[in-house]
Amino acid sequence: MDTTVDKAAFGARRASYSMRALSSEAKNKALIRIAEALEMNRDIIEEANITDIERSKIEGLAYPLLKRLEFSGVKLDAAIKGIREMAELPDPVGSTTYQCDLDEGLELYRVTCPLGVIGVIFESRPDALVQISALCLKSSNAVILKGGSEADNTNKVLTGIISDAACEMDIPNGWITLLRTRSDVGELLKQDRNVDLIIPRGSNDFVSMIMKNTNIPVLGHADGVCHVYIDKYADPEIAVRVVIDGKTQYPAVCNAVETVLVHKDAASLVLPLLDKAFNENNVQVYGCEKTAEKLGCQLVSDWHTEYLDLKVSLKIVGSIDDATDHINTYGSGHTESIVTNDRRSAEFFMSVVDSGNVFWNCSTRFSDGYRYGFGAEVGVSTSKVHARGPVGLDGLVTYKYKLFGNGNIVGDYSSGKKDFDHIKGNKACPFDR
Numbered sequence: 001m002d003t004t005v006d007k008a009a010f011g012a013r014r015a016s017y018s019m020r021a022l023s024s025e026a027k028n029k030a031l032i033r034i035a036e037a038l039e040m041n042r043d044i045i046e047e048a049n050i051t052d053i054e055r056s057k058i059e060g061l062a063y064p065l066l067k068r069l070e071f072s073g074v075k076l077d078a079a080i081k082g083i084r085e086m087a088e089l090p091d092p093v094g095s096t097t098y099q100c101d102l103d104e105g106l107e108l109y110r111v112t113c114p115l116g117v118i119g120v121i122f123e124s125r126p127d128a129l130v131q132i133s134a135l136c137l138k139s140s141n142a143v144i145l146k147g148g149s150e151a152d153n154t155n156k157v158l159t160g161i162i163s164d165a166a167c168e169m170d171i172p173n174g175w176i177t178l179l180r181t182r183s184d185v186g187e188l189l190k191q192d193r194n195v196d197l198i199i200p201r202g203s204n205d206f207v208s209m210i211m212k213n214t215n216i217p218v219l220g221h222a223d224g225v226c227h228v229y230i231d232k233y234a235d236p237e238i239a240v241r242v243v244i245d246g247k248t249q250y251p252a253v254c255n256a257v258e259t260v261l262v263h264k265d266a267a268s269l270v271l272p273l274l275d276k277a278f279n280e281n282n283v284q285v286y287g288c289e290k291t292a293e294k295l296g297c298q299l300v301s302d303w304h305t306e307y308l309d310l311k312v313s314l315k316i317v318g319s320i321d322d323a324t325d326h327i328n329t330y331g332s333g334h335t336e337s338i339v340t341n342d343r344r345s346a347e348f349f350m351s352v353v354d355s356g357n358v359f360w361n362c363s364t365r366f367s368d369g370y371r372y373g374f375g376a377e378v379g380v381s382t383s384k385v386h387a388r389g390p391v392g393l394d395g396l397v398t399y400k401y402k403l404f405g406n407g408n409i410v411g412d413y414s415s416g417k418k419d420f421d422h423i424k425g426n427k428a429c430p431f432d433r
Contacts, residue, residue, distance in 0.1 A: 003187050004179075004184070004187075005144075005179060005184050005187035005188055005190075005191065006187070006191075008144055008174075008177040008179065009117065009144065009188070009191040009194035009195055010194055011173075011174035011177070012117045012142035012143070012144055012174055012175065012177060012194065012195075013116070013117055013142070013194040014172075014174060015142045015172040015173065015174040015175040016114065016116045016117050016140075016141065016142040016175070018172040019114065019140040019141065019142060019171070019172055019175060020093075020113065020114055020140055022140055022171070024091040026169065026170065026171075027091070027137055027138055027140070027171075028087040028088075028138075029169050030137060030165070030166045030169035030171050031083050031084070031086055031087040031134060031137060031138065032083075032084065032087050033165045033166070033168060033169050034083055034133075034134065034137075034161075034162050034165040034166060035080050035083040035084050035087075036165070037161050037162070037164070037165035038076070038079070038080050038083070038130070038158075038161060038162075039080055041157075041161050042076060044157055044161075045071065045072070045076065045154065045157055045158065045161070046071075046072040046073075046076070048153040048154045048156070048157040049069070049070065049071045049072055049126065049151075049153070049154045050072075051153050052069060052150060052151050052152065052153045052154050053066065053069055053070065055150075056069060056150045059150075061150055063252070063309065064251075064252035064308040064309060065123065065124045065148075065150065065252075066124075067250075067252040068123070068124035068125045068252055068253075069124045069125070069126070069150055069151055069154075071125075071126040071127055071151075071154055075127055076127075078127070078370075079127050079130040079131065082130075082131060082134070082370055082375060082376045083130070083134045083376075085375055086134050086135070086138055086375035086376060086393075087138075089138070089374075089375050089393065091138070092112060092138070092139050092393040092394055092396070092397045093112055093113060093114060093139060093140050093397060094111060094112060094113075094429075094432035095111065095112045095432070096109050096110065096111055096427070096428045096429045096432065097110050097111070097112060097399060098110035099424070099425045099426060099427050099428075099429075100422060100423065100424050100425065101421055101422075101423040101425060102403075102420050102421065102422060103408070103418060103419075103420055103421050104421070105405065105406050105408070106403070106404070106405045106406075106408050107403070107404045107405075107427070108401060108402070108403050108404075109401070109402045109403075109404075109427075109428075109429035109432075110399050110400075110401050110402075111399060111400060111401075111402055111429045111432050112397045112398070112399050113140075113397060113398060113399060113400050114139055114140040114141045114396070114397060114398075115139075115141055115196045115197050115396055115397065115398055116141060116142070116196040116197075117141065117142045117143070117144065117194055117195045117196050117197075118136055118141050118142070118143050118144070118195070118196065118197050118198075118199060118378075118396065119143075119144045119145075119146070119188050119191070119195045119197070119198045119199070119216070120132050120143060120144070120145050120146070120198075120199045120200075120201070120378060120379075121146045121185060121188070121198065121199070121200045121201065121202070121210065122145075122146070122147055122148070122200070122201035122202065122379075123147075123148040123150075123201065123202045123206075124147075124148050124150055124151055125151070125201075126147070126151050126154040126155055126158055128147075128201065128379075129145055129147060129155055129158050129159065129178075130158060130162070131369075131376035131377065131378070132145065132199075132376075132378045133145070133159075133162050133176055134375070134376060135375070135376055135377070135378055135392065135393060135396060136175075136176070136378075136396065137166065137171065137175070137176075138375070138393055139393050139396040139397055141396055142172075142174065142175045142176070143175070143176050143177075144177045144179065144188060144195065145159065145176070145177065145178050145179065146178075146179040146180075146184055146185055146188060147178070149180075149182070152180060155178055155180075156178065156180070159176060159177075159178040162176060163176050186213070189210065189213050189214035189216065190214070191216070192214070192215040192216045195216050196216070196217070197216065197217050197218075197219055198210060198214060198216045198217070198218045198219070198220075199218075199219050199220050199378050199379050199391075200218065200220045201220060201379050207220055207221070217386075219379070219381050219383060219386065219387060219391065219395075220379055220380075220381060220382075220383075221254065221332065221333070221334060221379070221380050221381060221382040221383075223254065223306040223332050223334075224253070224254030224255055224256070224258070224306055224332055224334040224335070224380070225258050225259065225304055225305065225306050225330065225331050225332040225334065226246070226254075226255055226256065226257050226258055226259075226331075226332075226334050226335045226336060226337075226364045226367075227257070227258070227259045227260070227261060227326075227327050227331060227336045227337070227364075228242060228243050228246055228257050228259075228260050228261070228336075228337045228338075228339065228364065229260075229261040229262075229263075229317075229320070229323040229324075229327070229336070229337070229338045229339070229349065230243075230260065230261065230262045230263060230266055230270055230339045230340075231263050231266065231320060231323075231338055231339060231340035231342065231345050231349075232263040232264075232265035232266045232340075233340045233341045233342035233345060234263075234266055234270070234339040234340050234341065235339070235341055236266075236269055236270050236273055237273075238339055238361055239266075239270055239273075239274075239339040240270075240273050240274060240277050242337060242339055242361065242362060242363050243257060243260055243274060243277070243339075244277050244278075244281060245363040245365060246337070246363045246364040246365055247278075247281070247283055247310070247312050248281045248283065248310065249363070249365050250365065251307070251308060251309055251310050252308045252309070253308070253365075254306070254334060254380060255334065255335050255357075255364050255365055255366075255367040255368065255380070256308070256364065256365065257312065257363075257364050258305060258306055258307055258312065258313060259303065259305075259312070259313040259314075259315065259330070260274065260312060260313070260314050260315070261315050261316075261317050261323045261326060261327075262274075262314070262315070262316050262317070263316075263317060263318075263319070263320070263323070264316050264317065264318055267290075267294075267316050271291070271294055271295065271316075274314070275295050278312065281310070282310055283310045283311065283312055284297075284310060284311045284312070285297040285298075285311075285312055285313075285314050286298050286299065286300045286301070286311065286312070286313050286314070287299065287300060287313070287314045287315065288300060288314070288315040288316060290316045291314045291315060291316055295314075297314070300313045300315070303315075303326070303329075303330040304330045304331075304332070306332070320345055320348060320349060323338075323349070324348075324349060324352045324353050327353050327355070328352075328353065328354050331353075331354075331355060332382060333354060333355045333356055333382035334355060334356060334357065334367070334380060334382055335355060335356070335357040335358075335359070335364040335367040336349075336353050336355050336357070336358055336359070336364070337358070337359035337360070337361075337362060337363065337364050338350070338358075338359070338360055338361075339361055340360070340361070346360040346361075355382075356380070356381065356382055356388040356389035357389050357390075367380065367389070367390065368390055369390035369391070369392045372389075372390055372392070374390060374392025374393060374394075375392060375393065376392065377390040377391055377392050378391050378392075378395070378396065379391055381395070386398075402429055402431070404430070
């Protein structure tokens with residue numbers, strides 16, 4: 001163990017073993033204590049956050065990242081509320097998902113268990129640190145965090161408060177660690193013996209860099225190029241309502257709308273309404289040739305663009321097939337929504353579009369672990385392996401098979417002395433919750 005990261009990873013691995021034995025009651029009490037500690041230290045947290053924001057403004061941090069950096073008032077309230085609600089959720093660990101009597105007295109169970117040690121690398125958002133820490137504790141995982149330098153003061157204060165509160169409730173020391181230097185990222189990516197999963201949250205280039213430079217499994221999404229398709233059978237008022245919420249409610253996030261597709265038969269009615277709403281909300285429009293001709297906007301330079309700002313791409317399409325083809329070609333697999341009053345159109349769209357989240361007549365901004373009832377999320381995955389969409393508690397556990405016998409040996413079955421019964425059942429594993 002030559003580096004700080006080596007020691008942190010080794011300590012997290014040791015802590016993860018002890019965390020596997022934590023009861024649901026112990027974890028829930030620790031979560032409540034963490035929520036109380038965050039509330040008690042609100043002034044310290046907000047002061048540290050102001051320091052980070054003022055420094056980042058001087059350093060010229062981009063507006064979307066500045067918005068993500070803010071962590072006070074309503075955001076802090078929401079984070080504390082989320083932790084309290086998470087304590088009320090069922091424990092994801094120790095649940096029997098499969099049971100089979102291989103033979104009389106030979107019982108097999110598949111039981112959920114923690115992944116172990118999770119490394120999370122993220123930018124700007126201190127609220128992500130709080131959510132991730134709480135999710136890892138609830139799912140009995142140790143966590144190594146690396147936030148962006150722009151949030152260094154806030155992240156340091158938050159980690160200290162969370163760690164101290166958890167230790168008061170006998171959560172194993174070392175279960176949470178904050179890395180603080182750029183060089184630590186490279187060292188973390190080498191920890192394939194001690195870290196079980198890396199979750200990167202950042203730009204497309206950043207996530208690609210992570211994937212190319214580690215042997216540790218990576219779970220995450222590169223970007224959020226989300227779409228709303230307005231079908232020819234759409235209610236115009238619902239269409240405008242859904243698009244404007246998706247674009248303007250919080251434009252600097254990965255589930256904000258970046259591209260709006262309008263069926264040609266709806267364009268004459270819908271485009272003027274959208275244009276008016278975009279102007280009222282200071283949204284800059286980039287369009288296809290037909291849209292530019294009708295609205296006088298600039299042409300789109302790249303349909304795979306995540307603006308994270310009050311900007312949107314707008315395209316007129318000839319059919320629902322053209323819309324789904326566009327999304328599957330230029331989208332990022334994050335979140336797409338169709339606005340239509342036709343059930344068959346909605347069914348087709350939601351079946352054909354290859355994304356982790358597909359919606360009907362509602363805003364893409366609903367694509368969120370908290371809004372899904374997960375309590376929170378460690379991020380959104382556009383992967384198709386293990387976890388997809390908002391990754392909450394269920395995405396932070398795997399499973400193991402537990403077999404209970406009484407001196408049983410394979411030789412008896414190989415010789416024909418005994419035969420397997422393979423009787424499927426629904427009994428819970430005797431040793432688990």
